[in-house]
Amino acid sequence: xxxxxxxxxxxxxxxxxxxxxxxxxxxxxxxxxxxxxxxxxxxxxxxxxxxxxxxxxxxxxxxxxxxxxxxxxxxxxxxxxxxxxxxxxxxxxxxxxxxxxxxxxxxxxxxxxxxxxxxxxxxxxxxxxxxxxxxxxxxxxxxxxxxxxxxxxxxxxxxxxxxxxxxxxxxxxxxxxxxxxxxxxxxxxxxxxxxxxxxxxxxxxxxxxxxxxxxxxxxxxxxxxxxxxxxxxxxxxxxxxxxxxxxxxxxxxxxxxxxxxxxxxxxxxxxxxxx
Numbered sequence: 432x433x434x435x436x437x438x439x440x441x442x443x444x445x446x447x448x449x450x451x452x453x454x455x456x457x458x459x460x461x462x463x464x465x466x467x468x469x470x471x472x473x474x475x476x477x478x479x480x481x482x483x484x485x486x487x488x489x490x491x492x493x494x495x496x497x498x499x500x501x502x503x504x505x506x507x508x509x510x511x512x513x514x515x516x517x518x519x520x521x522x523x524x525x526x527x528x529x530x531x532x533x534x535x536x537x538x539x540x541x542x543x544x545x546x547x548x549x550x551x552x553x554x555x556x557x558x559x560x561x562x563x564x565x566x567x568x569x570x571x572x573x574x575x576x577x578x579x580x581x582x583x584x585x586x587x588x589x590x591x592x593x594x595x596x597x598x599x600x601x602x603x604x605x606x607x608x609x610x611x612x613x614x615x616x617x618x619x620x621x622x623x624x625x626x627x628x629x630x631x632x633x634x635x636x637x638x639x640x641x642x643x644x645x646x647x648x649x650x651x652x653x654x655x656x657x658x659x660x661x662x663x664x665x666x667x668x669x670x671x672x673x674x675x676x677x678x679x680x681x682x683x684x685x686x687x688x689x690x691x692x693x694x695x696x697x698x699x700x701x702x703x704x705x706x
Contacts, residue, residue, distance in 0.1 A: 435645055436487040438507065438517040443700035448678045450698065457515040459508025459653035460663025462564070466503060471571035474602050476650040480506070481565050482637045483514035488557050489625035497526045497553070501560030502541045503567060510658070512649025526554055528622055539580050540573050544612045547584050558619035558628060562609025569602055570595055574610060588612070605633035 433439060442453035462480065466472065472480075484506065491498055499521040507515040521536050531551035537543075543559035545552040566574045575586040592610050594603045608618030608631065615621075619628045629639055641647055653663060661669045 434487055434490045436483045436514045436516060438515045441702045443698055445695055445698050457507035457509045458655050458660045459510060459512060461504050462506040463503035464663055472568045474569055474599060477565055477568040479650050480514055482634060482642050484561055485625055485628050486642050487516050492554050492624050495525055495527050497523045498557050499523060500537055501557060501564055502538050503564055508653055510653055510655050512652045513645055539583060540576060544588050545614050547588055555614035555617050555620035558609050558617055562606055566606050569598060601633040605631050
């Protein structure tokens, strides 16, 4: 599975007690990092990032994958300033149009109402997540927030969304559509999925073919000097020691002799060989 706005798998290998995946490094940092410093993005900048996120979600949904964890921390920038979605741990495969899931998962501030209500939910949860991050980018804050999670969930379920007066009518309309509490009424919640979002007037200036071909000029280009530049990552992460968590002492694999350990055939992978 490859798409320009999804982080790519570079290698996979196994050790005696680990299955290891080596992912592409996006050295432009998280959108969370950049927004926390700039406080708010212009609508044009948010439109650029939003279009690339929509393109990636359209690709995943077309392959029956629901992402389920759209948030600023999972939206990276590459060295040129294009979006790279990372962290696929909550993805659910095999979700076709009309298919549903029940697992309660995600990040509290980004959970869709139908997930909180313990209802079966579908791929429209990704459009809710898009609505939350687009709101954050253009408004400088979350649409619903409280430190108490019970109160936060009440707000997500019951509170009407409010907009700054500085937002354009097109931006307000997009956010109102994406943050509809009823997934059936939500923008993107119908059978046309991503196409509904792409056809919204907020994205009228966007040529979607140019988006996927990365022909649009990013509004911000990271000033990185090497492939391993870390300037756009907080010290609290880069200062951590590079260690692999030891195996759980109750891990069954740890009690086996090396020749008895489970082997996963054909697990090893190298993208350079496939290219």
